[in-house]
Amino acid sequence: MQPILSVRGVSKTYASGHRALKTVDLEIAKGEIFALLGPNGAGKTTLISIICGIVTPSSGTITVDGHDAIAEPRAARMKIGLVPQELSVDMFETVLATTRYSRRLFGRAGHDAYIDEVLRDLSLWDKRNSKIMELSGGMKRRVLIAKALAHEPDILFLDEPTAGVDVSLRRDMWKLVKRLREKGTTIILTTHYIEEAEEMADRVGVINKGELLLVEDKAALMKKLGKREMDIALVEPMATIPAELDEWHLTLTDEGERLRYTFDAQAERTGIPSLLRKLGELGIAFKDLDTSKSSLEDIFVDLVERRDEEQAA
Amino acid sequence: MKGFNHHGVWAIYRFEMARALRTIWQSLVTPVVTTALYFVVFGGAIGSRMQALDGVSYGSFIVPGLILMGTLQLSISNASLGIYFPKFTGTIYELLSAPVSAMEIVVGFVGAAATKSVVLGLITLITAMIFVDVPIAHPLVMLAMLVLTSIAFCLAGFIIGIWAKGFEQLSFIPSLIITPLTFLGGAFYTINMLPEPWRTVSLFNPIVYLISGFRWSFFGKGDVSIEVSLIALAVFLAVCLGVVGWIFRTGWRLKN
Numbered sequence: 388m389q390p391i392l393s394v395r396g397v398s399k400t401y402a403s404g405h406r407a408l409k410t411v412d413l414e415i416a417k418g419e420i421f422a423l424l425g426p427n428g429a430g431k432t433t434l435i436s437i438i439c440g441i442v443t444p445s446s447g448t449i450t451v452d453g454h455d456a457i458a459e460p461r462a463a464r465m466k467i468g469l470v471p472q473e474l475s476v477d478m479f480e481t482v483l484a485t486t487r488y489s490r491r492l493f494g495r496a497g498h499d500a501y502i503d504e505v506l507r508d509l510s511l512w513d514k515r516n517s518k519i520m521e522l523s524g525g526m527k528r529r530v531l532i533a534k535a536l537a538h539e540p541d542i543l544f545l546d547e548p549t550a551g552v553d554v555s556l557r558r559d560m561w562k563l564v565k566r567l568r569e570k571g572t573t574i575i576l577t578t579h580y581i582e583e584a585e586e587m588a589d590r591v592g593v594i595n596k597g598e599l600l601l602v603e604d605k606a607a608l609m610k611k612l613g614k615r616e617m618d619i620a621l622v623e624p625m626a627t628i629p630a631e632l633d634e635w636h637l638t639l640t641d642e643g644e645r646l647r648y649t650f651d652a653q654a655e656r657t658g659i660p661s662l663l664r665k666l667g668e669l670g671i672a673f674k675d676l677d678t679s680k681s682s683l684e685d686i687f688v689d690l691v692e693r694r695d696e697e698q699a700a
Numbered sequence: 701m702k703g704f705n706h707h708g709v710w711a712i713y714r715f716e717m718a719r720a721l722r723t724i725w726q727s728l729v730t731p732v733v734t735t736a737l738y739f740v741v742f743g744g745a746i747g748s749r750m751q752a753l754d755g756v757s758y759g760s761f762i763v764p765g766l767i768l769m770g771t772l773q774l775s776i777s778n779a780s781l782g783i784y785f786p787k788f789t790g791t792i793y794e795l796l797s798a799p800v801s802a803m804e805i806v807v808g809f810v811g812a813a814a815t816k817s818v819v820l821g822l823i824t825l826i827t828a829m830i831f832v833d834v835p836i837a838h839p840l841v842m843l844a845m846l847v848l849t850s851i852a853f854c855l856a857g858f859i860i861g862i863w864a865k866g867f868e869q870l871s872f873i874p875s876l877i878i879t880p881l882t883f884l885g886g887a888f889y890t891i892n893m894l895p896e897p898w899r900t901v902s903l904f905n906p907i908v909y910l911i912s913g914f915r916w917s918f919f920g921k922g923d924v925s926i927e928v929s930l931i932a933l934a935v936f937l938a939v940c941l942g943v944v945g946w947i948f949r950t951g952w953r954l955k956n
Binding site: 439 | 702703705707708710711712714715718719722789790791793794795796797798799800801951955
């Protein structure tokens with residue numbers, strides 16, 4: 388299937404000499420939710436800004452639904468809606484006026500019924516005649532989303548949509564993203580909250596220091612790099628681990644109250660049955676077992692560290 | 701960009717006009733009061749003791765200069781703020797990511813700013829007519845010069861708004877360059893009254909040509925010939941258009 392967005396060989400070096408993006412290649416399929424995950428300063432916003440036409444790339448091409456973003460900017464840009472990270476809004480305008488403005492600015496004739504629907508969807512209807520400066524930060528964020536959706540874009544960029552946002556708005560945001568996906572909108576979001584990528588995305592791209600480290604299905608990424616941990620709560624605390632258990636590389640936690648076994652969930656043999664048998668043979672009694680998945684956070688930290696080590700080597 | 705995003709241009713134009721309509725009373729009352737003050741002071745108090753210039757009473761004589769002075773100041777300050785403010789608040793992201801060409805952005809912003817300037821000029825003219833007799837020898841030329849001057853100085857204001865990195869820079873050019881040049885440009889006198897070398901020095905002031913041409917459209921007489929005035933206006937317009945074109949081609953102070 389032809390991707391709705393394709394980024395080829397895009398790099399950016401700012402006039403200051405700062406190399407914000409090394410060569411990035413990325414393809415986004417129609418209708419997917421893609422999370423660009425990385426720490427602050429990784430190049431997420433630079434990449435989005437380049438795709439949206441706010442920053443000029445130093446090299447590379449961008450194709451939006453078959454339209455080259457530089458040769459045919461009008462066709463490409465009409466398909467894109469951007470929700471920026473900063474709460475940049477016209478303080479003196481009303482919610483309704485600014486949303487209608489955005490629709491027209493993006494080349495579409497006024498369509499009040501659609502704008503009303505967007506405002507209702509975002510719980511902004513009651514505030515439609517309020518000036519934006521009277522709204523809370525969370526409501527301003529909703530206004531930015533309404534503006535970005537006003538021209539019915541096929542691709543929506545959400546730059547750090549939940550940064551500095553309370554829990555209820557974050558939940559609403561996740562719901563909104565799912566609703567948009569049902570309508571067929573492609574969504575690309577940046578985040579440094581791993582739980583957000585985990586919650587919303589179909590695919591995850593990990594970016595650090597201007598480099599796209601990997602792009603994977605979220606599930607595959609979790610599988611590929613996911614480690615599991617099993618905590619064994621002991622009846623009798625233990626001072627040292629018996630040598631017979633060396634092959635499992637266990638660690639003692641909670642001052643000897645617990646044994647921790649780390650294993651690869653995808654391996655043919657996890658080593659759990661043999662470990663439990665061995666514990667029985669040695670007469671080590673335990674009262675509870677607890678296994679946990681590593682979060683995307685662990686995966687990410689692992690990945691970034693590994694990359695840094697490779698570079699250092 | 702191919703085609704013309706008329707929805708976008710119209711949206712920008714209306715947005716900019718709405719900005720003025722929010723402060724409509726200020727926008728209307730200020731020029732009326734200012735003009736009235738000038739007529740009380742220069743027309744009534746001082747003007748009554750002055751002889752007619754070029755056969756025109758002093759009160760009438762200052763009308764074109766007064767109109768142009770207000771128009772130039774408003775054009776520069778309003779157009780520069782119009783584009784500077786989105787840069788300052790960050791809302792410029794939307795303009796830069798929208799499917800509007802540089803030319804369309806300029807048409808929207810400068811069109812709205814020039815509209816306001818022309819309206820201000822006409823309000824000043826009407827106010828002046830209450831106080832003094834204002835004959836208009838060439839009404840069409842007068843209107844054309846008012847419109848073109850407004851466009852040219854709104855373009856200049858637009859450039860200043862893009863160039864400015866702070867509010868103090870925004871007020872710097874209007875107050876330290878435009879106002880002195882207007883005062884010295886013959887708004888209240890004809891440069892023929894000046895002794896040498898100031899008369900010759902004045903000829904290097906571009907605003908002399910604008911005021912002279914504008915005055916010609918009222919009284920059929922100016923400091924320089926109307927052709928020279930029109931050429932000066934055309935050159936200024938062309939320079940501003942060229943600079944704006946260059947800014948958008950290079951993204952200077954707009955894009956990284």
